[in-house]
Amino acid sequence: MSKVIVLVALIISAGWLLPEGHEIPVVGASSTDWNPRSFWHSPWGRSGVHKGIDIFAKEGRPVVAASPGLVVYTGYNDIGGNVVLVLGAKWRFYYYAHLHDTVSHVGQWLATGDVLGSVSNTGNAQGKPPHLHFAIRSLLPLLGQFQANKPQALLTMFYVDPGGYLAGAGRSL
Numbered sequence: 001m002s003k004v005i006v007l008v009a010l011i012i013s014a015g016w017l018l019p020e021g022h023e024i025p026v027v028g029a030s031s032t033d034w035n036p037r038s039f040w041h042s043p044w045g046r047s048g049v050h051k052g053i054d055i056f057a058k059e060g061r062p063v064v065a066a067s068p069g070l071v072v073y074t075g076y077n078d079i080g081g082n083v084v085l086v087l088g089a090k091w092r093f094y095y096y097a098h099l100h101d102t103v104s105h106v107g108q109w110l111a112t113g114d115v116l117g118s119v120s121n122t123g124n125a126q127g128k129p130p131h132l133h134f135a136i137r138s139l140l141p142l143l144g145q146f147q148a149n150k151p152q153a154l155l156t157m158f159y160v161d162p163g164g165y166l167a168g169a170g171r172s173l
Contacts, residue, residue: 004086016151018089021067021112024130024166025096026119027057033057036163040150046085049152052095052135053162059130061119063096066134074102080133081122086110089140092160098133136160 014091024030034053069088076082080097089095100120108114121130141157149155 002087009159012091014090015089018062018068020089020165021065023064024055024095025063025066025134026057027056027062027064029055029061031163034163039163040159041154049150049155051137051155051159052097052130053135054133055119056129056131057119058160059120060100061117061130061134062115063099063109063117064092065112065116066162067092067110068109069094071106071108071110074104074106077123079124080161081120081125082117083123084116086116087139093137093139095135096132096139097135098122098131100130112116134162135136136162136165 026033034055036053037051038050040049040051065086067088069086071084071095073085073089074083080095082099082102084096084099084102086094086096096116098119098121099117101116104110104116119130119132121128125131125133138157138158138160142160143157145157145165147153147156
């Protein structure tokens with residue numbers, strides 16, 4: 001039993017030891033390509049709250065890994081369209097949605113800057129300008145982020161503002 005506890009502790013610790021990257025996930029994009037106030041904007045469609053940012057770019061522009069990690073899902077859903085989900089440092093999931101295509105696969109390790117797909121408007125973005133919906137969700141609650149006055153207040157502990165994350169290049173968030 002104690003060996004299992006030690007193994008679990010080592011696995012959890014490993015997630016905190018991985019280095020984080022801070023790269024804008026759309027090639028050629030800058031902070032002027034998204035609205036910094038769109039994170040946690042409400043009301044927002046079926047999800048109620050916009051839990052990411054939309055980085056606008058021309059269709060087909062490469063989408064790259066913002067941080068290193070393991071691809072845990074690629075596929076299609078009616079909201080995100082073609083999506084890629086990457087598990088990275090600090091036990092955070094990096095969600096890339098509305099992709100035209102995906103060139104990554106489950107089990108693949110991505111380094112910061114590796115191409116994983118391209119910009120489009122699939123899913124519920126059809127009929128809207130091409131963009132990447134980029135969200136970061138923590139597997140573990142970030143208790144200091146709890147905001148009781150926000151819609152879906154309990155979820156505020158699990159989402160990182162991607163705009164702040166990208167503005168924080170070179171520092172840990």
